[in-house]
Amino acid sequence: MRPAEHGHRERYLDAALAVLFDRGVTALTVRGVAEAAGASTISVYTRFGGRSGLLDALYERTFESLHGALEALPPESPDGIADLLDLAMAYRLFARESPARYALMFERPVPGFDPDPALRSAVVRTTFGLFIDRVRRVSPPGTDAQTAAYQLWTAMHGLVGAELMLASRTALPDWFIPPTDDANAQMYRRGVIAMMTGLGLRDR
Structure with a gap:
């Protein structure tokens, strides 16, 4: 994975972790994480393939x-x-x-x-x-x-x-x-x- 891409991925995981800490597991949706990261839902799908891939990460x-x-x-x-x-x-x-x-x-x-x-x-x-x-x-x-x-x-x-x-x-x-x-x-x-x-x- 290229350094820039790794950085983008970490940004989403940081956002997902913030959602988990602040709002709990039920808020861990693609839309919720995208909003926390200030990005589109498409960008989450592109990097993780969907909610399951995001949760695995x-x-x-x-x-x-x-x-x-x-x-x-x-x-x-x-x-x-x-x-x-x-x-x-x-x-x-x-x-x-x-x-x-x-x-x-x-x-x-x-x-x-x-x-x-x-x-x-x-x-x-x-x-x-x-x-x-x-x-x-x-x-x-x-x-x-x-x-x-x-x-x-x-x-x-x-x-x-x-x-x-x-x-x-x-x-x-x-x-x-x-x-x-x-x-x-x-x-x-x-x-x-x-x-x-x-x-x-x-x-x-």
């Missing part, structure tokens, strides 16, 4: 954003457990920053949209490679780090998913924890640590 961009957030963490330290916990907390922060973006990545908020399988495989492999590497550093001998990473991720995803769901509804006075960010962060942290302990992850 945005799906890829969201994973690139997560990958960037994890890559921006401080370099690995002698304390591998602390490093892994830092990554888990960064993951929660990423999800909390934009529930709509997180839903596009891991749920089915757009009826009929199923990301291209090859694209899904590529973005997951690239993004979660960083996560698996940190799990591998603290895995006991003989442990399948990829399996342990998956089990830990499901705990992280479940915790933050429940948090996002509850945040979108009226708070209950008799819920398990107060509806505050500090309380949710503490609960998430404790849950992640409990899962890491249960998996036997530790510094060697």
Whole structure:
């Protein structure tokens, strides 16, 4: 792709991401993105082939954003457990920053949209490679780090998913924890640590 064309494509993806952040998944239409980019709907069709292609490209961009957030963490330290916990907390922060973006990545908020399988495989492999590497550093001998990473991720995803769901509804006075960010962060942290302990992850 020529640099100029790449720049134009990024302009549309920036616009699509702005629509996603500001107006949610339902506003992710060709017309909505074209208007946000100050362009015509024809130009969106020309570059992405339609809404499905646009959504695939945005799906890829969201994973690139997560990958960037994890890559921006401080370099690995002698304390591998602390490093892994830092990554888990960064993951929660990423999800909390934009529930709509997180839903596009891991749920089915757009009826009929199923990301291209090859694209899904590529973005997951690239993004979660960083996560698996940190799990591998603290895995006991003989442990399948990829399996342990998956089990830990499901705990992280479940915790933050429940948090996002509850945040979108009226708070209950008799819920398990107060509806505050500090309380949710503490609960998430404790849950992640409990899962890491249960998996036997530790510094060697």
